Amino acid sequence: MLLVHRLIRGVAAAFLATHFGAFAQTAVAPAPKANVVVLATGGTIAGAGASAANSATYQAAKVPVDKLIAGVPELADIANVRGEQVFQIASESFTNEKLVTLAKRVSALAKDPGVDGIVITHGTDTLEETSFFLTLVVHTDKPIVVVGSMRPGTAMSADGTLNLYDAVAVAAAKDSRGKGVLIVMNDDILSGRDSGKRINIKTNAFGSQWGALGSIVEGKTYWFRAPVKRHTMASEFDIDSITTLPMVSIVYGSGEMGTTIADAAGKAGAKAIIHAGTGNGSVPDYEVETLKKLRASGVQIIRSARVPDGFVLRNSEQPDDKYDWVVAHDLNPQKAKILAAVALTKTSDPRELQRIFWTY
Ligand code: DGL
Numbered sequence: 174m175l176l177v178h179r180l181i182r183g184v185a186a187a188f189l190a191t192h193f194g195a196f197a198q199t200a201v202a203p204a205p206k207a208n209v210v211v212l213a214t215g216g217t218i219a220g221a222g223a224s225a226a227n228s229a230t231y232q233a234a235k236v237p238v239d240k241l242i243a244g245v246p247e248l249a250d251i252a253n254v255r256g257e258q259v260f261q262i263a264s265e266s267f268t269n270e271k272l273v274t275l276a277k278r279v280s281a282l283a284k285d286p287g288v289d290g291i292v293i294t295h296g297t298d299t300l301e302e303t304s305f306f307l308t309l310v311v312h313t314d315k316p317i318v319v320v321g322s323m324r325p326g327t328a329m330s331a332d333g334t335l336n337l338y339d340a341v342a343v344a345a346a347k348d349s350r351g352k353g354v355l356i357v358m359n360d361d362i363l364s365g366r367d368s369g370k371r372i373n374i375k376t377n378a379f380g381s382q383w384g385a386l387g388s389i390v391e392g393k394t395y396w397f398r399a400p401v402k403r404h405t406m407a408s409e410f411d412i413d414s415i416t417t418l419p420m421v422s423i424v425y426g427s428g429e430m431g432t433t434i435a436d437a438a439g440k441a442g443a444k445a446i447i448h449a450g451t452g453n454g455s456v457p458d459y460e461v462e463t464l465k466k467l468r469a470s471g472v473q474i475i476r477s478a479r480v481p482d483g484f485v486l487r488n489s490e491q492p493d494d495k496y497d498w499v500v501a502h503d504l505n506p507q508k509a510k511i512l513a514a515v516a517l518t519k520t521s522d523p524r525e526l527q528r529i530f531w532t533y
Contacts, residue, residue, distance in 0.1 A: 207289035207345035209252040210282050211337075213238035214275065215262040216296025218333040220325030228328040229374060233263040233296055236326060241294060244326060245334050251392050252290075252345040264296025264303070264321075269418040269514065272306050276412040283313035290316040290344030294337065297321040297370050297378060300356065304365030305511045308354035308404045309533060310412040316349035317405075319365060320357050323376045332359065332376045342392040349394060352386060353404035362387040364400050366533070367503065371481065382482040382503070403532050410515050418514040419444040423506045426450040426479055432463040438472075444521075445473035445513045449506035454478045454485035461491070468497055473517070473526060477501035477509040487527070499526045 213219060215234030219241060222231030236244075238256035248254045259275055275293070282288045295303055304319040311317060320340035322333030340357040343349050354365030358379040368381040387396040403409075422438035424430075426449050438446050446467060450456055454476035456464065464474045476485050476498060484503035487493050493500055501509035509530075516529045 207252045208287055209254050209290045209292060209341050209344045210288055211238055211242060211254060211256040211292045211294060211341070212259050212275070212278060212282075213241060213256060213294045214260040214264070214267075214271075214296070216264050216294065216298075216300075216321050217325055218294045218296075218320065218322040218337065219261065220322075220327075222325045222327045225327060225329045228324045228330070231325040231327065233325075234261045237261070238294070241326075241333075241337060245338050247338055248341050251338075252341050254341060262296070264299040267296075267299045267303065272303060273412070273415060273418065275303065276307055276310050276415075279307060279317060280311050280313070280412045283311060283315050283317070288315070290318070290341075290346075290349070292337070292340045292344045293317070293319045294340075295319050295321050297323060297358075299507075300379075301365075301369030302507055302511050304354045304356050304368070305508050306515065308365045309408055309512065309515050310410045310415060311354070312406055312408065312411055312413075314351045314406055316344045316346065316352075317354045317365075318344045318349070318357050319354065322358075323374070323378050330376075335360075338392070339389040343389055343394055346394045348396060351406070353400045355386070357389060360388055360390060361385040362389055362394065362396075366400060366402055366404065367508070369505065369508070408533070410519065415515075415518050419517045421445045421447060421510045421513045421517070423447045423449055423477075423510055425506075426455065426457075426460075430457060430460065432460055435460065435463050435467065439467045439470065443472060444517050445475055447475050447477050447501065447506045447509045447513060449477050449479045450485075450490070451479060453480075453483070453490050454500060455490045461496075464498075465496060471521070473513065473521070473523060474498040475501050475509055475513055475526070475530070477504060477506040479506070481505065497523045499523055499530060502530050504530070 219236040220231045220233040221235040238258045318340045324331045356363040372378045422443040485500040487500045
């Protein structure tokens with residue numbers, strides 16, 4: 174009996190060695206790691222507080238990019254990473270000029286065959302404007318990922334290190350290509366077009382009314398939807414042909430809002446006014462006359478809404494056809510401001526502007 178048992182084991186071992194041994198010998202070599210460039214601009218992800226208890230009181234834009242990268246040694250397991258310090262500012266201080274400078278650097282890197290993906294570390298305050306601007310003007314299919322944090326690296330349960338790891342993992346993933354500029358925060362992969370900061374004191378700060386595109390967990394991407402609006406390679410706008418952006422102002426709607434702000438914006442040279450209206454982009458009757466006068470003087474009038482979700486319907490609340498106004502569709506006022514500025518580099522025809530707002 175023992176002899177039979179040994180015979181069977183011997184045959185089984187020979188079979189496994191032949192098949193699995195062959196399999197082991199032909200095991201696939203690990204794929205080469207992606208080359209990811211981290212462009213640092215400042216913000217809380219580069220912030221520092223006086224103590225670990227300071228999760229909300231700290232100074233943004235202190236830690237340099239090489240220290241950010243060195244603070245996450247695990248990055249080396251998922252990509253070949255190098256950093257550039259483009260700015261070191263709190264993002265509320267971003268200007269149009271800085272947007273153009275950053276986008277030109279991103280575009281140049283995207284053209285480099287030695288670069289597979291780009292991560293931009295950024296303050297969360299205006300991260301949504303930068304990510305929308307990049308998705309409109311950078312012509313590449315390569316992943317571009319904008320990331321920030323809600324707590325400085327010096328705080329207990331800081332979120333920046335994992336956010337940066339997740340952002341590099343998304344930028345290194347081949348299946349992130351062709352989805353437009355992405356925002357990675359709190360394990361979410363979000364569209365740079367319609368995502369933004371919805372809470373100003375928590376780590377789950379970012380989201381979109383249309384939901385996340387996917388999730389990133391332990392360095393692996395999980396996708397559930399893809400953008401349907403035009404972006405990046407399909408965009409008619411190109412940072413290589415943009416040098417400056419026109420002035421666009423936002424006028425915030427409220428009861429008894431008066432006409433002073435809109436008038437001042439017109440006098441200051443705004444090429445477009447984004448009316449952040451109450452409800453469905455409503456405009457008070459006394460404001461209508463002011464906006465009509467501004468339109469007659471060449472200023473574009475674009476109705477958005479202060480209401481965070483939904484979208485503004487053309488010719489509802491106001492006769493946009495009659496007034497030659499534009500509606501911002503589902504874009505909130507700050508996103509509408511970015512698209513208006515980019516669109517105005519190409520056209521001042523309100524019908525063309527409306528097409529652009531339906532399309533991007
Ligand atoms: N000053 C804000 C900024 O740089 C800090 C907020 C943050 O980065 O999370 O956007």
